[in-house]
Amino acid sequence: MADPEKAVLVEGNDADTEDMEDEEDEQTYNNKNSSKAAQLLKDPDMLAALQGKLHALVLPPAVKRRIKALKKLQLDCTKIEAKFYEEVHALECKYFQQYIPYYEKRQAIVNAVHEPNDDECEWPSDDEKADELTEEIKNKLQLGQGEKGDNTTSEVSGIPEFWLTIFKNVDLLANMVQEHDEPILKHLNDISIKFSKENPMGFTLEFHFSPNDHFSNEVLTKEYEMKCVPDEADPFSFEGPEIFRCKGCTIEWKKGKNVTVKTIKKKQKHKSRGSVRTVTKTVQNDSFFNFFSPPPVPEDPDAEVEEETQDILTTDFEIGHYIREHIVPRAVLYFTGEALDDDDYDEEEEGEEAEDEEEDDDDEDDYKYKSPQKKGAQQNPSECKQQ
Secondary structure, X not given: OOOHHHHHHHHHHHHXXXXXXXXXXXXXXXXXHHHHHHHHHHOHHHHHHHHHHHHHHHOOHHHHHHHHHHHHHHHHHHHHHHHHHHHHHHHXXXXXXXXXXXXXXXXXXXXXXXXXXXXXXXXXXXXHXXXXXXXXXXXXXXXXXXXXXXXXXXXXXXXXXHHHHHHHHOHHHHOOOOHHHHHHHOOEXXXXXXXXXXXXXXXXXXXXXXXXXXXXXXXXXXXXXXXXXXXXOOHHHOOOOEEEEEEOOOOOEOOOOOOOEEEEEEEEEOOOOOOEEEEEEEEEOOOHHHHHOOOOOOOOOOXXXXXXXHHHHHHHHHHHHHHHHHHOOOHHHHHHOHHHHHHHHHHHOOHHHHHHHHHHHHHHHHOOOOOOOOOOOOOOHHHOOOO
């Protein structure tokens, strides 16, 4: 017969074990919550928000009332700031007109419409800079030699592959250009900018092509819509003009020449009969020309945008901004590679200072464009140029 005292003791042990397990579960739960709380407190934005709320809670009612008055004043200042950017934009558009004749002459020289005279070619640093050109560019500019190296030359029209070379020199664009894109981009004659009248803060990039075997369009366009109005829901996040939507164009591809799609074949086996058939599918192909077919952005500002779409649009805005702000105004320097010197120097920096500078550069880039439905990436006023 079993000893009742031992039986009670065993039951007591079981109860104690359950209590201990509950305590351990509670401790684990508390540890996890403490860990999450610690992580949140490490976030500067979260910490600042919490501190602000705690500070507001302990303020006397009269002080809270005065702070509301200060915020209303701040909102009025934000509206003035928006007006300032609008006037700056109008001034930049005015001066942009003065650049157009120079851009047109550049296009004429590149495409052999105009041959510059001696005065137009006078540039004191030509001899110094000649040795700095890359071998690839030297080969393209070389007029050619006879079989015996007798300096016999053959004529070359304009500047061959001017824009394609720029695209390949700039990492942001080179990553987009595929091998099958290059024969088409050799026909790219010019990139120009136009400002929208309907959308005063918007602009359109125009890519001009000579006749080619791939599509019939003479011009491919990419339109960017911008706004310079504080968000009603979060007016104090306003930091200047921002890109918020873009629209491409329809490319009239010739039969069998569309490089943005590819055909793949898949074998399918019938479940019951076991027979096999080959199915042909058309899927998207990596290509620079996908740039002209961006994903649509919902008209409703509160609509959700998928993360993948968001990433594509963010990159798209960065590319459009970079072409407008840097490539078009300084095309020849990107062709020779001189405009890339500063970037190359930054990559050679070492140590903590270099890391800090890299972070600063990333922050600066964030201000050049803004993703839709995403705060904190507005364009910097100093970067809002229209050349």
